[in-house]
Amino acid sequence: MxxxxxxxxxxxxxxxxxxxxxxxxxxxxxxxxxxxxxxxxxxxxxxxxxxxxxxxxxxxxxxxxxxxxxxxxxxxxxxxxFKALEALGVAARERAPRCKRGAVTGSVGKTSVTRAIEAGLRLAGKAHASVKSYNNHIGVPLTLARMPRDTERAVFEVGMNHAGEIVPLSGFVQPHAVAITTVGPVHIENFPDGEAGVARAKAEIFAGLRPGGVAVLNADNHWFEFLKGEAEKAGATVWSFGFSPDCTAQLVSFSSDLPGECRDPDDRAASAQDGSEPRHSPGKSVVKAVIRGEPVEFSLLQTGVHWGPNSLCVLLMLEALDVPRETALAALATFAPIEGRGAEKTIRIPGGTFTLVDESYNANPISMRAALKTLGARAVSGRRVVALTDMLELGEDSDRFHAELAAPIAEANVDVVFVAGVHMKSLWEALPPTRRGGYAEVTEKLMATLADAIRPGDVVMVKGSNGSKAGRLAQALAALDLGEQG
The missing domain is CATH 3.40.1390.10 (MurE/MurF, N-terminal domain)
Incomplete structure (x- = not known):
């Protein structure tokens, strides 16, 4: 061979x-x-x-x-x-001495950001990356062990849910550049001091950083100064992204043309004549930024508001890994939403179609608010509907975090809310009766109620933690598609 x-x-x-x-x-x-x-x-x-x-x-x-x-x-x-797998990963790293390696962690967005960086690396040359969410004590050495000897650039996702887990993973990767997308109340039940413990755990990514390495940090996050200090202690050069003019990459504006019925009158006329449904145009966004003092404007296939800062994080990481700017922008322009992380489907049902927004892979208070804000920003011909399952590992304040989602739901003008889980009961009780669509203690018992309530023209967003089976709701809605049923 x-x-x-x-x-x-x-x-x-x-x-x-x-x-x-x-x-x-x-x-x-x-x-x-x-x-x-x-x-x-x-x-x-x-x-x-x-x-x-x-x-x-x-x-x-x-x-x-x-x-x-x-x-x-x-x-x-x-x-x-297991020890042998770790050793094989180290050997793979050592036999590719010219490979530039990046590592990504954060409370929200690390998988999507990693995949977007991967898209840029592959456009630039021979690249390697984590698959799925292989980001733990097994996934990281496995990803290294799979790295071909001629790899020029690689990116690794690094995760944790307890203190001390990232240090050895960063040591395996020995990255030349690292990114922390953001820090928030995720896995906090495992940290006695809450978010502060999460921030310290994320800062462990600097432990294996190569001398002279780059740390890409979110300046809009309230842990930025702490993380910046920890990065500099590790000898890193800090590059920042956010809304401040002081950032390495400043976000000036983010505007979205969210998916919806095609606005082309010729297409509408043709649809009216042949009885077909109008085409649904893909969602796009335009980002205006200033990177190192230079105005930059580029397009994305992502519509979530969090992709404004995320795209700048990606661009800075690609720059740190020696990918030309034009190559990075070309990759971002064609990077589509990932299944379970904002991917959309048009589902055909009797009388028309509805749009399924699948955010079911995971959830926490930060990502919930971002997803709701994105939903609220889009024009809809029918109703805005959300189906939410429990956010896990939030500790003793879990019920409060769930109840507090009532405010962003109202701000997003959501019409109907379906919830499942013992913690989502707190949100259910905080909602006005006019927004209550249905509640069940377990996800499986919500499926039929949710499916029966969907109407043509609805935009339905499904979101929750993977462990609370939000994906089951998305699958049940996708199964309603008359086209898929043959």
Missing amino acids: PDALWTAEEIARATGGKVAGDFAVSGVSIDTRTVEPGDLFVPLVGARDGHDFVLQAVANGAAGVLAAKPVDAPAVMVADT
């Missing part, structure tokens, strides 16, 4: 293991459900012992195994597969 990601000998050298059957691999996997032909399968030991699934991995196409127990397959034998 001339373009092998790893040979058995290379794996053995990196991990201190012993070759038991020669092989070469083109990828690395820890899950038999996602094993692709040519992969190295790494059986980790957790609630289940991954060694029990080696035969399945081989049947699915795994070319070799990194094993700590005898297996009936070509393998590199090691004492501990």
Whole structure:
């Protein structure tokens, strides 16, 4: 395999293991459900012992195994597969010494920002990045281990829900540039001192920063001065983004042409004649900024108001990773919303269509307010409808955080609210009766009520924490599509 990601000998050298059957691999996997032909399968030991699934991995196409127990397959034998995976990640980093690496963390937006940075890196050359949200103690070394030796630039998402988790991950990546999108009340039930603890945990990203590295920080966040101080202690050069003229990248304005019925009168006329639904134009936004004193204007396929500052964070990170400005802007212009993070679908139902805004991947007080503000900014022909599930890991103030969503819901002129979860009961009680659409203690029991209430012309936003099954509501609404039903 001339373009092998790893040979058995290379794996053995990196991990201190012993070759038991020669092989070469083109990828690395820890899950038999996602094993692709040519992969190295790494059986980790957790609630289940991954060694029990080696035969399945081989049947699915795994070319070799990194094993700590005898297996009936070509393998590199090691004492501990998790430690070996970490060592393989370090070896991948060290064999690509010219690769510029970036790392992204933050209470909100880190996955979308990471993906947008990745889009710029791929347009600029040979790039590598985290997939999905592989941002923890397993995901980061796994992403490193998958990095090809000729990678020129890479970006890694780094997450946490407890103090001390980011330090080793930053050490694995040893980034040349890092970004903290923002700090807010997320995972605060795990921090006795609340947001202050979250801010300190996010600042751990500076621990592995390469000498002379860049820290890209949100100047509009109230933890900016603290984070700036921590970054400078680590020897970083701080680049900031936000509304202040003092920022490296100043946001001047953000205006959106939100998705809706096509305004083209010819298209409307054609639709009226043939009975079809008018086309729905994709949402676009225009950002006006001043970067290092230079006025810059560019377009996005994102319509969420948070993409104003997020886009500047992306541009500064790409600059720090030696991506030309024009390449970065070209990537942003074509970067579409991610499934579960603002992606939209037009759903056909009897009598017309409604728009599903899928924000179901995760939620916290900051992202909830941003999503509601975006919903309120768009023109609608029908109603603004929201279906919300519990925001998790908010600690003893959880009910208050949920109840306080009543204000941004009112400001967004939301017509009907559906909620599910024990904490969302606090929001339900804070809503006026005219806005109450339905409540259920568990998400599954809200599905039928929500589906029955949808009307043609509605714009329906679904949002909640992944653990509270907001995605189930989005799936149930998408399943209403008459076109998908055949």
